[in-house]
Amino acid sequence: MPGKTPILSRRDALVGAAVTLLALQGCSSSHPRLPGYVPPPLDVSGARSLRAQAAAHGLLTGFALSVPLLQDSEPYRRVAREQCSIAVAENTMKWGAIRPTRADFNFDGADAFVQFCESHNIKMRGHNLCWHESLPRWFLDTATPENARALLTEHIRVVAGRYRGRMHSWDVVNEAVWIADGRPDGLRTSPWLKLIGDDYIEVAFRTARQADPAALLTYNEYGLEGESEGDQQKRIATLLLLRRLRQRNVPIDAVGIQSHIKARSLHGYGPSLRSFIQSCKSMDLEVFITELDVDDRELPSDSGHRDAGVAATYADYLQATLAEPNVKAVLTWGVDDAQSWLNQRSRRTDNKPQRPLLFDQDFRPKPAFAAAAAAFAGRSNGRRPQNPHSGSLQDRHSQSL
Ligand code: XIL
Numbered sequence: 168m169p170g171k172t173p174i175l176s177r178r179d180a181l182v183g184a185a186v187t188l189l190a191l192q193g194c195s196s197s198h199p200r201l202p203g204y205v206p207p208p209l210d211v212s213g214a215r216s217l218r219a220q221a222a223a224h225g226l227l228t229g230f231a232l233s234v235p236l237l238q239d240s241e242p243y244r245r246v247a248r249e250q251c252s253i254a255v256a257e258n259t260m261k262w263g264a265i266r267p268t269r270a271d272f273n274f275d276g277a278d279a280f281v282q283f284c285e286s287h288n289i290k291m292r293g294h295n296l297c298w299h300e301s302l303p304r305w306f307l308d309t310a311t312p313e314n315a316r317a318l319l320t321e322h323i324r325v326v327a328g329r330y331r332g333r334m335h336s337w338d339v340v341n342e343a344v345w346i347a348d349g350r351p352d353g354l355r356t357s358p359w360l361k362l363i364g365d366d367y368i369e370v371a372f373r374t375a376r377q378a379d380p381a382a383l384l385t386y387n388e389y390g391l392e393g394e395s396e397g398d399q400q401k402r403i404a405t406l407l408l409l410r411r412l413r414q415r416n417v418p419i420d421a422v423g424i425q426s427h428i429k430a431r432s433l434h435g436y437g438p439s440l441r442s443f444i445q446s447c448k449s450m451d452l453e454v455f456i457t458e459l460d461v462d463d464r465e466l467p468s469d470s471g472h473r474d475a476g477v478a479a480t481y482a483d484y485l486q487a488t489l490a491e492p493n494v495k496a497v498l499t500w501g502v503d504d505a506q507s508w509l510n511q512r513s514r515r516t517d518n519k520p521q522r523p524l525l526f527d528q529d530f531r532p533k534p535a536f537a538a539a540a541a542a543f544a545g546r547s548n549g550r551r552p553q554n555p556h557s558g559s560l561q562d563r564h565s566q567s568l
Contacts, residue, residue, distance in 0.1 A: 201475035205482070205537035211249070217525075217540060218252040224546040226489070227253040227290060227335070227496040228539075231458065233506060234259045234276040237283050242530045246502055248287040253335060253496055255292040255457070256280045257508075263301035265326060269309065272325055281330060292457070292498070293330065295338035295387065296323050297371045299357035307358070315362035320374045327378035336383035336455065338423055339375045340368050344388060344404045346397070353404025368408070369417045376418040386412075387423030387457055391443060392484075394434035402443045413450050422447050423457035427500065428484055430476045431465040437487045444491040454493050458500040459484070460523040461535070462509055468517045477522060478534035485542030497539070504528050 208215055221228035229251030236243045247254065258264055259276035267273050284291045297319060310318055327337055345355035354360055359367040368386075375384050386409065390401045405422075412419050424444075428436060444454050459481075466476045488494050501507045505528035509521040520528070525536040 201472060202479065204471075204475040205478050205534045205541065207532040207534055207537045208540075211532045211536065215540075217250045217536070217543070220540050220543045221497070222252060224489075224543050225492075225495070226543060226546070228543070229253040229255075229289065229496075229498050230502045231255050231257040231294075231498060231500045232280065232283075232502070233257050234280050236502075236506065238279065243502060244283070246526060246530050247283075248289070251284075251287075251289045253290040253292060253498060254280075254284055255294045255498055257294075257501065258301070260293055260326070261295060261298065261301040262306065262322070263303055266303050266306070266322070268303075269305050274329065277326075277330075281333065285333070290335040291330075291333065292385075292455075292496075293327065293334045293337040293382070294457075295341040296327060296375060297339060297359060297367070298341040299355060299359065300342075302358060310358065310362055312362050315359070316367075316370060319359065319363065319367065319371060323371060323374040324378050327375050327382070331379045332381050334379060334382040336385050336421060337375055337379065338387040338457070339371050339384050339419075341387045342389060343368055343386070344401055344408060346400050346404060353400070353407065369412065369415060372412070372417045372419055383420040383453065384418055385421040385423045385455065385457075386419060387425060389425035389427055389458070391424050392426055392428055392436055392440055393432060394436070394439055398434075399439060402439065406443065406446050409447070409450055409452065419452065421453040421455055421495075423455045424488075425458040425500075426456050426484070426488075427458060427460055427462065428480060429462045429465065430473075430480045432480075436484050441487055441491060444488065444494060448491070448493040452493070453495050454488075454491065455496040455498070456485075456488060456494065457496075457498055459497060460500045460507060460509060462513050463522050464513055464515050468515075468519055470519075470522060473522045474534045478538040481525075481535045482538040482542055485539060486545065489542055489546045497543075499524055502526055503530055504533075 213219065217228045230247065232247055232254050234256060256277065259280055264276055265272055265274065281291060343355055344353050346353050348356045352365065354365055372384055388405055390398055391405060392398060447454050461477045461480045463473045463477050466473045501524050503526040504520060504522045504524050507521055507523050509523050515521060525533060525539060527533050
């Protein structure tokens with residue numbers, strides 16, 4: 168009609184709405200026909216959040232959080248409180264952050280993390296109390312065989328004691344196994360081992376139990392995930408370590424499998440890792456997937472292909488590990504791709520940023536999000552295939568060492 172503004176037909180309105188939704192979704196991964204591609208949902212809040220979907224299947228889930236970003240970025244805070252039922256501070260509870268000097272403890276960052284989590288009903292993992300990295304300069308300059316044991320126990324008493332009764336779990340000892348150091352027991356010749364001796368691990372766990380009896384005390388390790396010979400050796404050495412701790416009645420409740428994995432890994436992930444998790448169960452240990460991310464260096468530049476490949480890797484890895492009932496938590500190492508440590512640690516040859524996490528640089532859920540949610544949902548439905556190697560890996564391999 169002349170003079171009247173044309174109104175949209177119903178069809179046009181629907182098409183417009185669909186386009187708007189797609190734009191909101193952000194088609195960083197607009198390749199629905201790629202193998203492994205799972206369309207990410209538009210709405211990931213409430214019942215569609217990872218935390219809700221994990222809870223329905225007996226799991227806790229969440230991210231490593233950066234305290235500076237929690238303080239600076241509302242989108243970051245929003246995703247964290249929407250998705251996490253558990254979180255860990257990426258760096259803020261490490262020695263390097265908490266111990267500026269021998270005499271001082273700086274809890275500003277750690278307290279801010281705890282405050283955020285407690286105010287949003289998010290359980291917390293503490294990371295970590297004893298590691299060969301993130302040791303302050305003053306420590307490396309002044310620690311001696313005479314004072315190291317007291318330095319370790321004092322640190323654990325003060326730090327774990329401060330948050331007593333409030334932490335879900337603590338990574339008491341991080342990354343203590345390193346086969347290449349050539350010791351028969353597979354232990355890393357870390358500063359702690361050199362200064363204190365191989366019982367430093369036991370000392371750390373016993374002190375942590377006294378400082379926070381309610382926290383699940385965890386041994387956290389990487390390089391356990393794959394089917395390669397190197398990972399197999401590390402699994403064996405780790406199981407032997409765990410068994411020694413058990414035999415000596417050292418208080419330990421859980422194993423953290425870091426899970427820094429790779430898309431298009433040559434060896435894949437699955438049977439041997441499941442066998443490892445079953446061996447943990449036979450020692451009555453819970454298992455947490457503590458630092459999951461998928462390095463996409465081996466995938467082509469195109470972001471759609473990468474998102475599909477990363478999602479497929481998440482799907483495979485989580486399907487395998489979540490089939491084991493003693494796996495109780497899944498945390499990714501970061502919230503969004505832009506902040507991933509892999510952008511420093513494992514740069515792509517095309518210099519593009521890595522896309523290893525569940526949310527992209529604009530906090531939009533990726534196909535990997537849908538893959539993780541589907542793996543959570545499949546947990547209680549999937550029948551567990553019988554594994555002929557279950558239960559006794561550590562026994563079989565202890566004889567061969
Ligand atoms: C990494 C952080 O992500 C980086 O920001 C930091 O520079 C170095 O440490 N295993 C661990 C984590 O247990 O503490 C590491 O975190 C990643 C590997």
